[in-house]
Amino acid sequence: MIFPKATLFAYVSLALSLQVTAGPVPESKRSQGVGIPLRRHAGLQTEDGLFDLNKAVARMTRTQNKHTQNLINFQANKGYLPFTGAKIGSFLKVEDLLDIDLDLSLGKRQSVPLFNQEDIEWLGPVSIGSNNQEFTIDFDTGSADFWIVSRSCNDTVCTSKHTYDFNASTTAQEQSGNFSIHYGDGSTASGDLFTDSVTVAGVTAKDQFFAAVRNLSGTFDNDPIDGILGLAYPPLSKIKQDPFFTTANTQGAVPSNQFSFYFSSGSPGSNDSELFLGGTNPDLYTGDFDNVDVEGDKGYWSLGGASVSVNGKKAVDGLSTIIDSGTTIMYGPPDAVKELYAKVNGSQEYSAARGLWSYPCATPPNITFNWGGKDWPIKGEHLNLGHADNSGENCVGSIAGQELNLGDNVWLLGNTFMKNVYTTFNFDTNQVGFAELKQ
Numbered sequence: 001m002i003f004p005k006a007t008l009f010a011y012v013s014l015a016l017s018l019q020v021t022a023g024p025v026p027e028s029k030r031s032q033g034v035g036i037p038l039r040r041h042a043g044l045q046t047e048d049g050l051f052d053l054n055k056a057v058a059r060m061t062r063t064q065n066k067h068t069q070n071l072i073n074f075q076a077n078k079g080y081l082p083f084t085g086a087k088i089g090s091f092l093k094v095e096d097l098l099d100i101d102l103d104l105s106l107g108k109r110q111s112v113p114l115f116n117q118e119d120i121e122w123l124g125p126v127s128i129g130s131n132n133q134e135f136t137i138d139f140d141t142g143s144a145d146f147w148i149v150s151r152s153c154n155d156t157v158c159t160s161k162h163t164y165d166f167n168a169s170t171t172a173q174e175q176s177g178n179f180s181i182h183y184g185d186g187s188t189a190s191g192d193l194f195t196d197s198v199t200v201a202g203v204t205a206k207d208q209f210f211a212a213v214r215n216l217s218g219t220f221d222n223d224p225i226d227g228i229l230g231l232a233y234p235p236l237s238k239i240k241q242d243p244f245f246t247t248a249n250t251q252g253a254v255p256s257n258q259f260s261f262y263f264s265s266g267s268p269g270s271n272d273s274e275l276f277l278g279g280t281n282p283d284l285y286t287g288d289f290d291n292v293d294v295e296g297d298k299g300y301w302s303l304g305g306a307s308v309s310v311n312g313k314k315a316v317d318g319l320s321t322i323i324d325s326g327t328t329i330m331y332g333p334p335d336a337v338k339e340l341y342a343k344v345n346g347s348q349e350y351s352a353a354r355g356l357w358s359y360p361c362a363t364p365p366n367i368t369f370n371w372g373g374k375d376w377p378i379k380g381e382h383l384n385l386g387h388a389d390n391s392g393e394n395c396v397g398s399i400a401g402q403e404l405n406l407g408d409n410v411w412l413l414g415n416t417f418m419k420n421v422y423t424t425f426n427f428d429t430n431q432v433g434f435a436e437l438k439q
């Protein structure tokens with residue numbers, strides 16, 4: 001199986017996790033929804049500040065495998081694939097990518113800080129069970145299952161994790177069913193299914209299905225997360241059960257069937273990012289929402305009819321865009337991304353295999369996404385992944401051309417897009433809304 005090197009970077013920058021300050025929410029606040037502060041966790045650099053290729057490859061394979069699993073789940077649930085041109089590929093191993101990546105890893109890596117100070121995870125707390133077992137979780141709009149590490153995990157990596165002990169929770173029930181994860185080192189893990197009460201910042205879903213995995217790959221070493229909580233639609237669920245937010249809404253635990261994300265541009269470790277459950281937080285945005293319909297029944301928060309422009313000139317259109325809080329940068333099909341950078345004055349191919357391009361740092365292009373309403377620009381600071389070379393004249397762009405196998409004209413818009421806007425995800429209207437950030 002051939003994977004373009006571009007894949008690397010894709011995942012490289014991306015996973016989001018959140019850190020929350022949980023606790024009981026007063027009734028008065030409940031009616032208005034509740035905000036969860038998210039904390040960024042630094043990730044893609046070595047101690048000397050260089051881009052960490054190994055970590056990047058681990059990220060990339062994890063994300064690629066996530067979407068491969070999503071396609072398998074969707075096919076199993078619906079009997080077809082969500083997008084024209086989608087293909088279920090093989091699960092990737094980190095080694096596959098390291099092999100093809102040696103040129104860049106051994107060559108430029110020594111001297112080039114590829115990525116700047118970007119953080120890759122936003123971590124938030126979740127508690128499970130009658131005895132409030134606490135976990136640090138990555139909230140992911142690009143998947144639909146919830147998993148954490150089980151108490152019965154004996155692997156070394158599990159000693160640094162919070163693990164789920166179902167025996168200690170009087171509300172836990174063992175359930176039948178299958179869950180498995182394909183890790184980037186080629187290993188897989190099985191999970192036992194349970195139902196128990198799951199609480200995020202005071203919002204509780206009772207009898208929520210989730211998986212507790214019995215072993216964990218070493219690729220989770222140095223990664224603070226204990227698991228991932230999916231926020232997409234039920235058709236992407238491997239365990240064929242309602243995701244957390246769907247359960248919470250069905251049980252009336254949130255005032256509206258809607259959640260929102262704000263990712264701050266603040267410094268690493270800052271707590272000013274937020275996941276808001278049950279509505280939007282007016283303190284964080286201004287003006288009206290540009291509400292875009294979700295494409296029917298694809299499982300993803302996927303928005304059709306998108307176009308991308310460069311300095312006001314349309315570069316590509318007819319795109320489906322998946323809004324994925326679990327991915328760091330933006331990805332499009334290699335040919336489309338090439339067309340986009342062709343409209344950028346002074347752009348150069350940086351890594352053909354990885355679909356990465358550079359542009360003159362002094363004159364960043366104004367790249368905007370549009371879904372038929374307003375133009376949503378990518379700020380220069382979010383387009384810039386770091387210097388392309390020691391001269392500091394050229395910067396690597398955070399839009400990469402990579403074959404994700406999700407389908408024709410399907411783009412993945414991760415954190416480098418979401419940081420530019422306030423984003424709300426509405427299950428009632430089946431829309432994603434974008435609003436301008438309050439200054």
Ligand SMILES: *[C@@H]1O[C@H](CO)[C@@H](O)[C@H](O)[C@H]1NC(C)=O
Pocket residue numbers: 151152165166167
């Ligand atoms: C839970 O309890 C059962 C029997 O009481 C025991 O066999 C099992 O190992 C325990 N599991 C964990 C994760 O402690």
Ligand SMILES: *[C@@H]1O[C@H](CO)[C@@H](O)[C@H](O)[C@H]1NC(C)=O
Pocket residue numbers: 176177178
């Ligand atoms: C779990 O998977 C096995 C085989 O992979 C299958 O026979 C079994 O029916 C599955 N169980 C459930 C509950 O889906």
Ligand SMILES: *[C@@H]1O[C@H](CO)[C@@H](O)[C@H](O)[C@H]1NC(C)=O
Pocket residue numbers: 152153154214215
């Ligand atoms: C973990 O170790 C215990 C005790 O040695 C063993 O009973 C259990 O099966 C192990 N769990 C896994 C998942 O290997």
Ligand SMILES: *[C@@H]1O[C@H](CO)[C@@H](O)[C@H](O)[C@H]1NC(C)=O
Pocket residue numbers: 155183187188189190215216217218
């Ligand atoms: C988990 O355990 C199974 C069975 O012992 C093994 O095949 C698999 O490789 C393990 N996975 C990890 C990530 O250690």
Ligand SMILES: *[C@@H]1O[C@H](CO)[C@@H](O)[C@H](O)[C@H]1NC(C)=O
Pocket residue numbers: 021039269270271
């Ligand atoms: C972020 O929140 C955590 C937990 O509440 C706290 O320990 C930490 O000091 C906060 N960090 C900053 C920069 O405010």
Ligand SMILES: *[C@@H]1O[C@H](CO)[C@@H](O)[C@H](O)[C@H]1NC(C)=O
Pocket residue numbers: 345346
């Ligand atoms: C592109 O850049 C070159 C050199 O910086 C400049 O001379 C030229 O005017 C620019 N073209 C446009 C369309 O901005």
Ligand SMILES: *[C@@H]1O[C@H](CO)[C@@H](O)[C@H](O)[C@H]1NC(C)=O
Pocket residue numbers: 312366368375377
């Ligand atoms: C980019 O274009 C949008 C409109 O398409 C405009 O509102 C914005 O000010 C432009 N940004 C820059 C930095 O020129």
